[in-house]
Amino acid sequence: MNVAAGRAAAVLIALAIIGRSDAHGQKPAGFTDISSTAGVQFHHVNGASHDKHLAETIGSGGLFFDFDDDGWIDIFLVDGGSLADPAIARQARHRLFRNRGNGTFDDVTAASGIRHAGYGMGACAGDYDDDGRVDLYVTSVGANALYRNTGGGSFKDVTREAHVAGGSWGTGCAFADLDKDGDLDLFVANYVSADAARNPYCGNARLNARFYCHPLNFEPLPNVLYRNEGNGTFTDVSRESGIGALRGNGLGVVIADYDDDSWPDIFVANDSVPNVLFHRTGSWRYEDVALRAGVAVATDGTARAGMGTDAADYDGDGRLDLVVTNLDFEMFSLFRGLGDRLFTYATPESGIGAATLPFVGFGAVFLDFDNDGLLDVAFANGHMLDNPTQFRAGASHAQRKLLFRNMGSRRFSNVTSRAGAGFALEKVGRGLVAGDIDNDGDLDLLVTNNGENADLLRNDGPAGHALVVRLIGTRSNRNGIGARLRLTVAGRTQLREVKAGSSYLGQNDVRQHFGLGDGTRVDRLEVRWPSGRVDVVQDLPADAIVSVREGSGVVDRKPF
Amino acid sequence: MAACVAVVLSTPGAATAQRAVFFQGVAELAEAAEGIYGDEGPQVLRALDTMSRALDGWNRGSANEPAPGVQAKRGLEEVAKGTPLLPLAVYRQGFDQLARGEFRPAIETLRRAASSDPLVTGVPSEARRLQGLVYFAQSELERSIEQLEAAIRLSPGDERSRLALSRVLSAAGRDVDAQRVLEDTLRVIPASGRAHWWLATSYEHVNRFADARHEFEEAAANAVAGRSYLLATVGRLASGAADGAGAVDALARAVAGDPANPAWHRLLAGALVLEDRPDDALAEFAAALRIDPRDAGAHFGVGQIHLNAGRNVDAVAALRRATELNADAIEAEYALATALTRLGNSREAARHFEHVEQVQRQRLADRRRQLLLDTSREEAAVRRGSTAR
Numbered sequence: 001m002n003v004a005a006g007r008a009a010a011v012l013i014a015l016a017i018i019g020r021s022d023a024h025g026q027k028p029a030g031f032t033d034i035s036s037t038a039g040v041q042f043h044h045v046n047g048a049s050h051d052k053h054l055a056e057t058i059g060s061g062g063l064f065f066d067f068d069d070d071g072w073i074d075i076f077l078v079d080g081g082s083l084a085d086p087a088i089a090r091q092a093r094h095r096l097f098r099n100r101g102n103g104t105f106d107d108v109t110a111a112s113g114i115r116h117a118g119y120g121m122g123a124c125a126g127d128y129d130d131d132g133r134v135d136l137y138v139t140s141v142g143a144n145a146l147y148r149n150t151g152g153g154s155f156k157d158v159t160r161e162a163h164v165a166g167g168s169w170g171t172g173c174a175f176a177d178l179d180k181d182g183d184l185d186l187f188v189a190n191y192v193s194a195d196a197a198r199n200p201y202c203g204n205a206r207l208n209a210r211f212y213c214h215p216l217n218f219e220p221l222p223n224v225l226y227r228n229e230g231n232g233t234f235t236d237v238s239r240e241s242g243i244g245a246l247r248g249n250g251l252g253v254v255i256a257d258y259d260d261d262s263w264p265d266i267f268v269a270n271d272s273v274p275n276v277l278f279h280r281t282g283s284w285r286y287e288d289v290a291l292r293a294g295v296a297v298a299t300d301g302t303a304r305a306g307m308g309t310d311a312a313d314y315d316g317d318g319r320l321d322l323v324v325t326n327l328d329f330e331m332f333s334l335f336r337g338l339g340d341r342l343f344t345y346a347t348p349e350s351g352i353g354a355a356t357l358p359f360v361g362f363g364a365v366f367l368d369f370d371n372d373g374l375l376d377v378a379f380a381n382g383h384m385l386d387n388p389t390q391f392r393a394g395a396s397h398a399q400r401k402l403l404f405r406n407m408g409s410r411r412f413s414n415v416t417s418r419a420g421a422g423f424a425l426e427k428v429g430r431g432l433v434a435g436d437i438d439n440d441g442d443l444d445l446l447v448t449n450n451g452e453n454a455d456l457l458r459n460d461g462p463a464g465h466a467l468v469v470r471l472i473g474t475r476s477n478r479n480g481i482g483a484r485l486r487l488t489v490a491g492r493t494q495l496r497e498v499k500a501g502s503s504y505l506g507q508n509d510v511r512q513h514f515g516l517g518d519g520t521r522v523d524r525l526e527v528r529w530p531s532g533r534v535d536v537v538q539d540l541p542a543d544a545i546v547s548v549r550e551g552s553g554v555v556d557r558k559p560f
Numbered sequence: 561m562a563a564c565v566a567v568v569l570s571t572p573g574a575a576t577a578q579r580a581v582f583f584q585g586v587a588e589l590a591e592a593a594e595g596i597y598g599d600e601g602p603q604v605l606r607a608l609d610t611m612s613r614a615l616d617g618w619n620r621g622s623a624n625e626p627a628p629g630v631q632a633k634r635g636l637e638e639v640a641k642g643t644p645l646l647p648l649a650v651y652r653q654g655f656d657q658l659a660r661g662e663f664r665p666a667i668e669t670l671r672r673a674a675s676s677d678p679l680v681t682g683v684p685s686e687a688r689r690l691q692g693l694v695y696f697a698q699s700e701l702e703r704s705i706e707q708l709e710a711a712i713r714l715s716p717g718d719e720r721s722r723l724a725l726s727r728v729l730s731a732a733g734r735d736v737d738a739q740r741v742l743e744d745t746l747r748v749i750p751a752s753g754r755a756h757w758w759l760a761t762s763y764e765h766v767n768r769f770a771d772a773r774h775e776f777e778e779a780a781a782n783a784v785a786g787r788s789y790l791l792a793t794v795g796r797l798a799s800g801a802a803d804g805a806g807a808v809d810a811l812a813r814a815v816a817g818d819p820a821n822p823a824w825h826r827l828l829a830g831a832l833v834l835e836d837r838p839d840d841a842l843a844e845f846a847a848a849l850r851i852d853p854r855d856a857g858a859h860f861g862v863g864q865i866h867l868n869a870g871r872n873v874d875a876v877a878a879l880r881r882a883t884e885l886n887a888d889a890i891e892a893e894y895a896l897a898t899a900l901t902r903l904g905n906s907r908e909a910a911r912h913f914e915h916v917e918q919v920q921r922q923r924l925a926d927r928r929r930q931l932l933l934d935t936s937r938e939e940a941a942v943r944r945g946s947t948a949r
Contacts, residue, residue, distance in 0.1 A: 202670045206941060213935070216927055217931050294898055301890045349836050352802040355845055357800060
């Protein structure tokens with residue numbers, strides 16, 4: 001090497017070192033919007049009208065799921081529609097994108113049989129008929145739809161025969177095996193009763209300033225719980241379960257076993273009324289324990305505008321915690337699990353309080369974006385009002401996303417400004433889900449935006465080692481929804497629970513991602529299946545996607 | 561009356577009483593200089609006379625009194641209780657001298673200022689301003705605006721007319737014009753603390769929070785006393801902009817400016833909680849309680865910090881006190897119920913949770929009712945508009 005080349009190499013090494021660390025010695029995140037280059041081109045039709053129908057600003061969501069079971073997660077995006085103009089409504093089209101495994105996606109909607117109807121809101125996916133193919137449920141203003149995955153990229157609308165149409169205003173939904181009989185049941189949150197033909201005028205007529213109405217202008221709705229009968233049909237058990245007795249303005253849903261009694265519980269983020277936490281008290285019996293558990297309201301005893309939600313053990317104490325996005329000037333709510341079915345409002349202590357004050361939050365995801373073994377949290381934001389400056393000067397309809405890095409000791413640090421160009425995009429964010437689209441061991445993000453293009457954010461940041469776990473249920477449901485995983489590396493244990501529905505109107509990749517930091521081998525991986533069976537794998541090499549079959553342990557390993 | 565004053569002046573130890581009379585004179589001067597009714601010119605001169613006489617008696621008092629600067633600060637903060645003391649620019653120099661404890665020179669400066677004040681001299685622009693105020697009182701806003709604009713044309717440096725015009729424009733729903741007048745005022749009279757204050761309020765009214773915060777800071781810098789009210793607003797706006805450190809800074813200055821007011825300690829404590837500085841917050845709540853042991857908000861704050869830290873027994877004690885002092889505070893009752901639950905006292909907790917739920921339901925019902933009323937009103941306005949067209 002000559003002198004010039006030596007100097008150039010030294011500069012490059014220095015640049016590389018600088019590039020890997022910021023002023024605080026932390027790794028930058030670096031999310032890049034690849035939606036165009038990846039072929040995920042989707043413009044959400046919100047049907048925004050002078051009538052200001054509330055639905056126009058609420059949707060819509062999207063999800064990651066591997067519908068063709070090829071090991072590469074695909075994308076489903078829910079489109080809105082129009083309640084005011086049938087011509088605009090006809091432009092709306094849900095979209096299914098197949099991951100080709102090379103960084104690009106194919107729009108396979110036309111061949112899929114998935115059709116748009118009503119005004120689309122959210123979606124969740126689960127193999128309800130246990131045929132090995134993941135099915136799709138789409139919520140809407142009006143009737144919801146269940147699409148059975150028939151293989152070969154085709155779906156069949158089986159809503160009517162499955163008896164899951166609902167018919168009011170479905171929002172968040174989630175599949176879970178609530179009775180542990182091996183098949184997936186379905187929970188659907190409903191928002192409000194809003195008759196498009198009798199849309200109220202909210203705002204200031206004198207100033208000709210019309211706004212989207214506050215949800216309290218409308219009657220709240222009960223949520224719906226469907227029991228899977230195991231024969232392709234569901235039964236609405238809302239009434240007998242106690243679920244239907246409560247009315248709320250439900251949006252985000254997450255089903256998780258918050259008290260670790262091995263039975264799934266249901267949390268619903270309610271807009272402007274107290275959140276509910278349905279705790280299982282017996283066979284198909286639930287009781288709302290949110291207020292006593294400390295997750296119904298904020299620390300001042302009053303309800304916030306709950307939008308999106310997620311559940312995870314962010315502080316590594318073995319207990320599930322909850323996060324809920326809220327309106328601006330409310331701060332987002334972080335509820336830290338204390339055990340004994342209690343939570344504490346941890347927003348101030350966490351560092352996400354003041355930083356979230358100016359934002360109207362929707363999507364919420366716990367994820368370990370930098371693979372350091374600690375769960376971080378990301379939010380998608382965007383104002384409810386499309387004319388917020390008329391309401392509050394300085395307010396912005398489009399808002400940037402937020403990324404908080406877990407610093408340990410129950411503290412987060414706002415790293416949004418270092419999260420790459422993808423996070424700097426200011427849009428009217430709604431849904432936000434995480435998954436490893438390129439199977440490289442770090443988590444990427446899908447963001448849905450109201451009336452705008454969706455963003456597919458590839459995680460390009462340098463990261464530590466990782467392990468991605470795909471579950472294959474045998475006695476339990478096929479994708480292990482509801483399974484609880486405990487992974488131990490270097491003496492530290494991380495907890496995950498497999499969920500089919502969370503955040504805001506969406507669903508993450510059901511494969512479980514663990515950041516391992518410097519760890520190159522996993523000491524122990526324990527899977528507690530919904531069936532009650534516990535599988536334990538010892539001394540597992542890192543940096544791979546492993547498939548764990550119930551009762552068999554690791555049956556496949558694909559290195560990143 | 562004259563006899564009473566003579567008695568006060570000649571009584572041994574009358575310095576304290578004279579100091580009170582002196583600052584009463586300052587308060588009267590500040591109020592009269594507002595010139596809201598138009599006949600305050602003589603009151604300005606009378607207030608100055610009162611201050612002079614009181615100062616004579618005060619100077620014969622004890623030599624053991626605190627330094628003039630200290631007394632000035634105390635006295636002026638008393639005058640500013642409830643509203644910041646932002647004298648018109650014409651009197652500003654005199655008030656600054658007062659604040660430094662230079663009482664005698666201050667009175668001379670204030671007399672000179674009064675001799676050129678349109679309120680006292682009654683120059684032609686003053687007649688227009690008064691007419692504008694009369695029209696304003698009669699809700700004839702357009703006529704009021706005309707008169708006040710005329711007053712400003714006659715006397716461009718007349719701060720009162722400019723401030724009055726902004727107020728009338730604001731009352732007429734012309735917020736942007738009102739802001740423009742205040743901005744013009746600051747170009748002509750940069751030391752108009754009141755223009756900064758009103759502009760800040762106006763900006764906040766239309767949610768220009770960053771601009772409002774800047775103007776509140778400017779107003780605070782121009783306030784002779786009562787600066788803490790303005791700094792507390794700066795703190796609130798900083799909080800709303802996710803600037804926790806800025807909020808703490810502003811509220812710490814509010815506390816420093818008026819440490820005897822428990823409200824500033826409580827607000828600072830709240831900002832410190834948001835910054836996850838519970839120990840510092842606890843110290844501020846404790847300071848508030850030393851001043852006012854019956855401050856329910858401070859007891860709640862203490863209880864909340866103990867609750868967050870898992871010190872549930874301490875939390876219950878503080879939260880019980882908070883609910884005893886303010887039975888309507890459901891935030892304290894909710895926290896109390898939470899603390900009791902954590903201590904295993906589920907029976908008492910249930911009673912409190914039930915009450916919290918009742919209040920929540922009632923508040924939601926009230927909110928719904930109000931929203932529906934608002935909607936009905938606006939829909940009626942839309943219908944009237946459609947009919948008119």
